Amino acid sequence: MADIAVGNARGAWQDHASADARDTWRPIDARRALQLALAAVWLLDGVLQYQSVMFTRAFGRMLAASAAGNPAVIATPITWDAHLIEQHGVALNTIFATVQLLLGIGIAWRPAARIALGASIAWALAVWWLGEGLGGVLTASPSPVSGAPGAVIIYALLAVVLWPADRSAAAPFTAARAVGTRIAKLLWCTLWASLAYFSLLAGNRTAQGLHDLIASTGSAEPGWVAALDGRAAALLSHQGLTASIVLAAALAVIAIGVFLPPPLARATIVLAIVVSAAIWVIGQAFGGILTGSGTDPDSGLPLLLLALAYWPAVARPGPRVRPAATTAGRAGERSPA
């Protein structure tokens, strides 16, 4: 394998891509894999932004609706922005779609990854305010099931914890590499604890609160999604208080999960993945993408990616140390990691 075979001086094109395929696969670093997943989500967001409905006045009205219930200081810029988009929908939406497409491409293109991740944080914060009304967190009853605290703020959080820097030499999970273990755990705890808090707010505790929320999701969805939502809504009918408490308890357990020993932490991350997937499929119906009017996959998918970034690293044994004849080491003893 290590030989250099001297070939014909004339040379010829030999495309051995097939052979490459058999030999080139190398495992991608976990953080890079998650960065690429984030890039794919941004790419998908960009493509979704090119949908026909986004070039109509309906998009501006959709944005304006996110101002409702917010304090004036938050709502006024949203309303102004929504009116601007209604007036210049084609030009502005083309810019929005292209920016998101470029963010995805930039994160995937290694030399541009840092710039793109930084830009994605700035873009996400702007969209969180002007496009999502801060995810409704300042309104009367934001619900984690309907997407609070907003999908894009989780994109920003992902960009922060997946930043290509290594502060912690022996990070217990991927998200701790860039910001350190303590800050990463605090970010996780804050996010999930806030979700637990939201689910206990008065509007979500009502007997029909969750039922109405889920029932309204499936109206324009394909048959099986609508049926799934219908069944879930029926199950939750008049069970709003119980369901909210159970959901809040699960979210609180997830929030403190990162402070537990690795086996328990792993179990809570599995719970986080299950809850995120359930919220994404049942509560958010894939962000309404299947209706042809979804602007993003909503918060379920990024929450799932975030959970993967907190998966406790498996402690791998170090390479075998070959004992020297003169050392006292025993054969087969492993070096410290």
Added chain:
Amino acid sequence: MLPAWIPGTFAAVMLAVAGLSAARLVLAGRSRRPSGTDRDVDIAHVLMAIAMAGMLLVSLRTLPAGAWAVIFGGMTAWFGRRVYRESRGRPARVLAGGHHVPHLVHSAAMLYMFAATASPAAGARFAMVGTAGSGQQMLRVPVVALVFALVLAGYAVLDLDRLSGTAGRGGVRARQALAPGSAVMAGDAAAAASARGGQADVAWPRVLPAGAGGAAPASALLARGPVLARDRVLARGSRAEYVGGGEAGSRSLLAPRLAAGCRIAMGVTMAFMLIMMI
């Protein structure tokens, strides 16, 4: 309503992909490319790009939807067979990063787009939403379109990462460092480049004899010192091979990076079309 210039732009990109892929086929034929090459991939790129351009703009339509469905059915079976052969004794995650799986996904997505169009008039007026003279096209089982769009976006970013990563740094540098007339296993070249901190191409003005016989470890060769980057070795992933001097344009056209670029463009365009047709 989707402005007509958006599908128009994507269609133009697809025509460029078709042209480049066709040029690759012609040039590869002229350079007596040996059997067992990726001619099938270039053919697939040409056909997919022409089909997508026709879906995006009515004026670029060539064959009826049924004919394209048959073509992409065959293509899916072909790449399915190649993936099956590639998969022997390999774990699924290795297979997912393999060479033919993205082409299988692309073919299957094309088949789905042509076979699952809900509009009964699909064969007659098959073009994207918003294009002049076209009708709204919808896909049956739209969740399949979403899954395809996600997978295609995933492969697009994976290709971008590969282009800008291993092959873009160690590989490119190693290939510029290696000698004319040599064929090198790039695993060794890249390893050697990486052992030198990925700087194998930097200021190594030393010429290796093109006709020199014998064999030597690549790492030893690179460690020996500077190599003049007069001719190039293509180091893509694990394998590097000498490409004859001159005909720089031909080399650029035949470079695997170009094929990967075409695949990225097609993946993004396909994801766009799938989302538009949900």
